[in-house]
Amino acid sequence: MVAAASKVVLTDRGLKTLKPAPAGKRYIVWDAMQPHLGVRVTESGAVSFVVVKRSPGAAHPDTHVLGRYPTMTLKAARNAAPGILGMLAEGKSPSQARAEEAREVARRRADTFATAVEKFIEYEEGKRLRTARETAATLRREFLGQTWTRVKVTAERDGKPITEWVTQWVDGPEPIWRKRPITEITRRDVIERLDDIKTRGGKHAARHALGAVRKLFAWAEEGERFGLAESPAARIRDKTIGITGRDLKRQRVLGDAELRDVWRAAGTVGYPFGRLVQMLMLTGQRLNDIAKAQRHEIDIDAGILTVPPERFKTNVLQEVPLAPRAVEILKALPKFKAGYVFTTTAGVRPISGLSKMKARLDKAIADKRDEDGGEPMAPWVLHDLRRTLRTRLTSDLDVDAFIAERVLGHALPGLHGVYDQGAHRTQKRAALEKWAERLLAIVDPKTSENRFEPGDEDDR
Numbered sequence: 001m002v003a004a005a006s007k008v009v010l011t012d013r014g015l016k017t018l019k020p021a022p023a024g025k026r027y028i029v030w031d032a033m034q035p036h037l038g039v040r041v042t043e044s045g046a047v048s049f050v051v052v053k054r055s056p057g058a059a060h061p062d063t064h065v066l067g068r069y070p071t072m073t074l075k076a077a078r079n080a081a082p083g084i085l086g087m088l089a090e091g092k093s094p095s096q097a098r099a100e101e102a103r104e105v106a107r108r109r110a111d112t113f114a115t116a117v118e119k120f121i122e123y124e125e126g127k128r129l130r131t132a133r134e135t136a137a138t139l140r141r142e143f144l145g146q147t148w149t150r151v152k153v154t155a156e157r158d159g160k161p162i163t164e165w166v167t168q169w170v171d172g173p174e175p176i177w178r179k180r181p182i183t184e185i186t187r188r189d190v191i192e193r194l195d196d197i198k199t200r201g202g203k204h205a206a207r208h209a210l211g212a213v214r215k216l217f218a219w220a221e222e223g224e225r226f227g228l229a230e231s232p233a234a235r236i237r238d239k240t241i242g243i244t245g246r247d248l249k250r251q252r253v254l255g256d257a258e259l260r261d262v263w264r265a266a267g268t269v270g271y272p273f274g275r276l277v278q279m280l281m282l283t284g285q286r287l288n289d290i291a292k293a294q295r296h297e298i299d300i301d302a303g304i305l306t307v308p309p310e311r312f313k314t315n316v317l318q319e320v321p322l323a324p325r326a327v328e329i330l331k332a333l334p335k336f337k338a339g340y341v342f343t344t345t346a347g348v349r350p351i352s353g354l355s356k357m358k359a360r361l362d363k364a365i366a367d368k369r370d371e372d373g374g375e376p377m378a379p380w381v382l383h384d385l386r387r388t389l390r391t392r393l394t395s396d397l398d399v400d401a402f403i404a405e406r407v408l409g410h411a412l413p414g415l416h417g418v419y420d421q422g423a424h425r426t427q428k429r430a431a432l433e434k435w436a437e438r439l440l441a442i443v444d445p446k447t448s449e450n451r452f453e454p455g456d457e458d459d460r
Helices: 011-014 074-089 095-112 113-126 131-144 187-203 204-223 256-269 275-282 287-291 324-332 354-373 385-397 403-410 414-419 425-443
Strands: 027-032 038-042 047-053 062-068 146-157 160-171 304-307 318-321
Touching: 011 160, 038 074, 047 074, 062 074, 113 131, 113 204, 131 146, 131 187, 131 204, 187 204, 187 354, 256 275, 256 354, 256 425, 275 287, 275 354, 275 385, 275 425, 318 425, 324 425, 385 403, 385 425, 403 425
Parallel strands: none
Antiparallel strands: 027 038, 038 047, 047 062, 146 160, 304 318
16 A cells, blocks of 8 residues: 555545556545545545544554445545444444344344234233233234134144144234334334224224233333334324224114114125124124134034133133024024134135125115115114113113123123122023014014014114
8 A cells, every 4th residue: 555645625526536546556545624534546546435543452453444436425424434433432343333233133123023912912921910811812913913713733642643623823814013023113003003993893993902002012112122212102092093082982772673774784785794793683792702703613503602712802701692593594604614604715714894894784774764765874883783782681671680791791890700600501591582582573573483562662
């Protein structure tokens, strides 16, 4: 290398006029404005920005190439030089810093949202929180795109391979945030995801999803886990996603004429959504408890649907006695090799696109009312069917309130929840059969056999 020239104020004009170094040589021109920054010129005329400085205790100076001119500008080189000098002052070489940065990037990539969910579920289960299963199910379903299904596994028992069916969470076709680094998820991502959930499942579903994901992010932030410095859901509230207090308190109970119109429109819509709606009307269960039912959960001969704890809101097994009309509906449904009962994918996945199907049902109701010259039906949601059944069990059919609550699977209050662990199958069956008899008398009085005298029905 030829001797370095005196320091000069580097300029673009000057850099363009630099001559190539003699054969087998190269030289450096130092910048008078930025200490330790220079341009190195080779015999081919290539010009590169370099930072040269001796680290503390080092025998020889370190040379770090910033970049080739003019691909790297003079301004960019001057901005980058202080950072390199700071590394050298700390005893780090730029190559070491690059390696550390690469390892950090790899670590962040490994800290995916799915990894965080699994660790968070472990933490929640370890604390034995009552809401742990519901929170886990929401995170898996709404943010990892997982579904609860039966899979065949082979295990060794007494030294012999045993193949059996087990129920577990498996990845669905849509990964959602499954593979995304948790540190790359933004507030906007959270809001957009909640908006999607609200469109598909309603405001209550979006609110439950917000509560679950906000809890996860807060846990990660508080413990400085996965490199998350700030929760992207920290400042998201119900009103952020368009949910008001009025939305959260519904009092809609369908009258006889409305029940009749919903039932008949559901019949015209047909399988799968129409039959799903009729099952909701007959059982009063939550939407997902019926929509995600699988063949192995239904005992047709015994007339029982069993909702597993993993899918039931209160994390307990819910037995739903099926009235004869409900059994008839289930027997008439298509039967697929895969497990889901209400499906558009031959049983591979549960029914989806519910908001569009609900719109079709509403249109069928509106068209029939318009044809008959009736008033439009007031807005309603599927959950109103559950509230209607609960209200009518006690107000119309004299079913004990305790049994009505057991029919819906609500958590029992106070000492009942501690000491009364009975399934109440007989009482629940009697209540649901009584309701089915009344419902059929309303929706199809010509063919239903019922004990109600004309005039007993109040067309509310």
